[in-house]
Amino acid sequence: MSAADAAMAGDDLARLRAMLRIRRFEERAAELYGAGKIRGFLHLCVGEEAVAVGVMRALAPEDAVVSTYREHGHALARGLPAERIMAEMYGQAEGCCRGRGGSMHLFDVARRFYGGNAIVAGGLPIAVGLALADKLSHRSAVTACIFGDGAVAEGEFHECLNLAALWRLPVLFLCENNLYAMGTALALTESQVDLCAKARSYELPAERVDGMDPALVERAVRGAVAALREGSGPRFLELSTYRFRAHSMFDAELYRERREVEAWKLRDPITTLSALMRQGGALSAEALAGLESEVAAELDAAVAFAEAGTLEPVEDLLRDVYATEATDARG
Amino acid sequence: MPAGEAAPARTTWREAMRAALREALRGDPRVFLMGEDVGHYGGCYAVSRGLLEEFGPERVRDTPLSESAFVGAGIGAALGGMRPIVEVMTVNFSLLALDQIVNNAATLRHMSGGQLTIPLVIRMATGAGRQLAAQHSHSLEGWYAHVPGLKVLCPATLEDARGMLAPALADPNPVILFEHVGLYNVEGALAPDAGPVDILRAAVRRAGTEVTLVAYGGMVPRALAAADELAAGGIDAEVIDLRVLRPLDSGTLVASVRKTRRAVIVDEGWRSGSLSAELSARLVEEAFYDLDAPIERVCSAEVPIPYARHLEAAAIPQVATIVAAARRAVGRP
Numbered sequence: 001m002s003a004a005d006a007a008m009a010g011d012d013l014a015r016l017r018a019m020l021r022i023r024r025f026e027e028r029a030a031e032l033y034g035a036g037k038i039r040g041f042l043h044l045c046v047g048e049e050a051v052a053v054g055v056m057r058a059l060a061p062e063d064a065v066v067s068t069y070r071e072h073g074h075a076l077a078r079g080l081p082a083e084r085i086m087a088e089m090y091g092q093a094e095g096c097c098r099g100r101g102g103s104m105h106l107f108d109v110a111r112r113f114y115g116g117n118a119i120v121a122g123g124l125p126i127a128v129g130l131a132l133a134d135k136l137s138h139r140s141a142v143t144a145c146i147f148g149d150g151a152v153a154e155g156e157f158h159e160c161l162n163l164a165a166l167w168r169l170p171v172l173f174l175c176e177n178n179l180y181a182m183g184t185a186l187a188l189t190e191s192q193v194d195l196c197a198k199a200r201s202y203e204l205p206a207e208r209v210d211g212m213d214p215a216l217v218e219r220a221v222r223g224a225v226a227a228l229r230e231g232s233g234p235r236f237l238e239l240s241t242y243r244f245r246a247h248s249m250f251d252a253e254l255y256r257e258r259r260e261v262e263a264w265k266l267r268d269p270i271t272t273l274s275a276l277m278r279q280g281g282a283l284s285a286e287a288l289a290g291l292e293s294e295v296a297a298e299l300d301a302a303v304a305f306a307e308a309g310t311l312e313p314v315e316d317l318l319r320d321v322y323a324t325e326a327t328d329a330r331g
Numbered sequence: 332m333p334a335g336e337a338a339p340a341r342t343t344w345r346e347a348m349r350a351a352l353r354e355a356l357r358g359d360p361r362v363f364l365m366g367e368d369v370g371h372y373g374g375c376y377a378v379s380r381g382l383l384e385e386f387g388p389e390r391v392r393d394t395p396l397s398e399s400a401f402v403g404a405g406i407g408a409a410l411g412g413m414r415p416i417v418e419v420m421t422v423n424f425s426l427l428a429l430d431q432i433v434n435n436a437a438t439l440r441h442m443s444g445g446q447l448t449i450p451l452v453i454r455m456a457t458g459a460g461r462q463l464a465a466q467h468s469h470s471l472e473g474w475y476a477h478v479p480g481l482k483v484l485c486p487a488t489l490e491d492a493r494g495m496l497a498p499a500l501a502d503p504n505p506v507i508l509f510e511h512v513g514l515y516n517v518e519g520a521l522a523p524d525a526g527p528v529d530i531l532r533a534a535v536r537r538a539g540t541e542v543t544l545v546a547y548g549g550m551v552p553r554a555l556a557a558a559d560e561l562a563a564g565g566i567d568a569e570v571i572d573l574r575v576l577r578p579l580d581s582g583t584l585v586a587s588v589r590k591t592r593r594a595v596i597v598d599e600g601w602r603s604g605s606l607s608a609e610l611s612a613r614l615v616e617e618a619f620y621d622l623d624a625p626i627e628r629v630c631s632a633e634v635p636i637p638y639a640r641h642l643e644a645a646a647i648p649q650v651a652t653i654v655a656a657a658r659r660a661v662g663r664p
Contacts, residue, residue: 064411098444107443114410115443119434125400126435129407129415136363136389136413156430159400166395320445321479323503 009282012273015057015214016283019049019270021295022073025082026245028299029072029089029103033249037306038089040102041118043070047244050269051176052077054217055144055239058225062112064134064143066127068176069104069118070243074146080108082298083305092309099312100320112141120181121147121154124173128160131169131234142170142228144221150181152198153189161202161236168233172224173199175236176211178243183255199236211239212267244268339520344492347521348378348510351496352416356386359414362500365392365401366418366454375420376456376515402428402453406436406505409451414500419455422471422509436505437480451505452496458511458549458599459647465635468643470599472509472548473606476576482506483576484530487514487551489521491574494528502530511549530575533583539569542657543587545610546597547573550648554597557653564654566661576606581613588614592623593660597648602630627656 026044033042045052052073059065059078067074075085080096088095089103097107097116105116114130117123127145134141151157152175164171175195179186186193196206205227209220217239224235242264246253253261277283312319342350355362364379364386370393373380383391394401398419405417419425425432432453439447459468476483482504486492492514499506536551537558546554551572558568569587573580588594594614598607607628614626629648636646658664 096444097442097446100444101442105442107439107446109443109446114407114447115439117435119430122403122430122434125403125431126407126410128400129404129409130411131407132404133408133411133413136408137411155397156399156403159395159397160403162395163397163400163404167392320441320443322482323440323445323448 009277012215012277012282015053015218016270016273016277017291017295018053018057018077019214019273020291021082021298022049022052022076023270024295024299025072025076028303030245030249032089032303038103039091040104041069042089042103042249043247044245045070045073045243047264047268048176048178048211048241049073050214050217051211051239051241054214055146055174055221057218058221059144060141062139062141063225064112064114064127064130064141066114066123066130066143066145067116068120068123068147069116070148071106071116072103075106075108075113075116078108078113079111080106080113082302086302086306087309090306090309091311092306093312094305094309098320121151121156123147124151124156124160127171128164128169131164131171132167135167135169140229142172142225144172144174146174146176148181149175149177149179149186149195151175152195153181158202161199161204161234164234165203168231170228170231171234172221172228173204173234173236174221175238176241177238178241180243180247180255182247183251185255195238196236204234204236206236206238208238208240211241212269212272214269214273242267337523339522341518342489342521343515344489344517345376345378345515347489347493348496349380349382351493352379352382353385355416355496355500356382356390359500361412361414362416363390363392363413364416364418365394365405367394367396367420369393369418374418376510376512378510378515379418398424398427399431403431403435405451405453406431406439406449409449410447414450416452416454416496416500419453421467422455422457423466423469425455432475432481432505432507433478437478440504441480448503449505450500450503452499452508453505454508454510456512457509458513459631459636459643460513460549462638462640462643464638468636470631472576473598473600473609475507476579476606478577480505481577482530484508485548485574485576486510487548487572487574488536489517489519490525491528493521493525495530497527498530509548513549514552517552531580533574533580534572535569535583535587536572537568537570539567539591541567541591542593542595542660543569543571543584543591544595544597544653544657545571545573545584547576548599550597550599553648553650554653556650557657560650560654561657566657566663568657579609579613581617584610585614585617588618589621592621594622595627595629595653595656595660597629597653599631599647601633602628603633605630624660624662627660629653629656
């Protein structure tokens, strides 16, 4: 194996591991929801792991991320500790947001992970502003703004693509197109279903990428980020993907055919990549089992951390409604 | 000449506001102004005239008519370490950005468990009196004052127009600063060294003993004029300028009512579900046994503000209606 091949194999292994970690985390979250440990809305990204992993591997620590309410995978891939996310979903003081946000609102300012935004398209203006701050401060960071296909129907999508292009801001607009805005197919709500055409109409370079392949996502994002850092203005990537599970835990899935779901499952990013690696001799059955047990151990620890967590004192209910002192720190 | 001894200069409320903006832009490179027509046009109400020429297009930014995008961009820029001042033309237009203000600016700090800080100032014009009809004339300050996570300022005097912006920018929270359209042309004397003011307390603008008139923003001059008229009729009214609608300084109000034992609340918002209702409730909660008369409220009529001059005048609180309410309160109608 050449050095380049070895590096590639190492990357594949890292991508596989990262996707597996997200998949198993989501499965664990579903179980815990069933057990009543997690409440509220829970939106799982099973099937969409390649997007999270490909995007986050292409970003630098100084870059900012703005995400949606289906963000566990993005948060995990960005480096938020599984235990802090789990504790957040348990509603505990040890959670990444002290139990104030829950599943839909994961934040980590140290990793420049700005949510966890549950108003569709509501994160786009924030991403534009983060990028404006970076540009005005002459920093080379970019802002990765992730949203679903449902967001393209919101006015904020159009306002923000225009504004970012007008001001040549370093925003990478990443549309996770999983074909459904909750339970309504794109074609039922959009006169133009070619999302890249919408982006191009605002003068953004736009490209459609196979969102089931983490290496392709990563390559596309790396390319876009490199251009953004050079000041070429915002870009748009449509990442075609599919959610294997229901929209949330309250979804009878009346709006799509089982056949369609099964067809997409044949393109499962995890089984596809692991099969390719097995065929190429880059992954043994033992190694895969080893990955699984590593991930399981991490998640066991995360659940144990959450189980052992403490509740925020009710006396602190009003804490953090207002900041009480000026801060010069970013974030 | 030492500070404080310079002769007061004639100025307008608009110029005082502009001086505050200029000082903020000069004093902190993180500060920038953005909004519709703030640059080349000079501001819809001419508040920012000349600032583009002085500070350039990076710091005085004309935006598209995309309220949600540019208000949200202000939030993001604040998260990114800047000190944005976002101008929204009128409170009516701010409804296009309500999602960003209420769902993001007001919530992100709490939802993130205290990780995020949003030092953002949003300025917007408010109020009736210019025959601009129902889509440019409403007073929705009370709506914003309803929302935890926001601070809401209503400067009424020249000193506050000049002095509230600096502390608003220094505040680590999102602050909404309302500028009543009826105040922009008000002229008066302002000390050349007028500086920052507190954004914590209501102020007693006129001391009196028999009835308390409470007002904010554009209604403060009317309450003062009403107090003059009442004085001519032998009634000694105290006038409280609320200044800050959230957090509300009910202490100053309650102290005044404990003294005068009568209250007239003047609010350009509609009566139902208004800030006046909140003030009234607080007085009932905190000063019930000190009251000698029912609380009076002078609010806007429950109607979209009409265009015709006489109808608009009839819809909003006037000196005469404030005087009549005060007379009822003191039992000398």
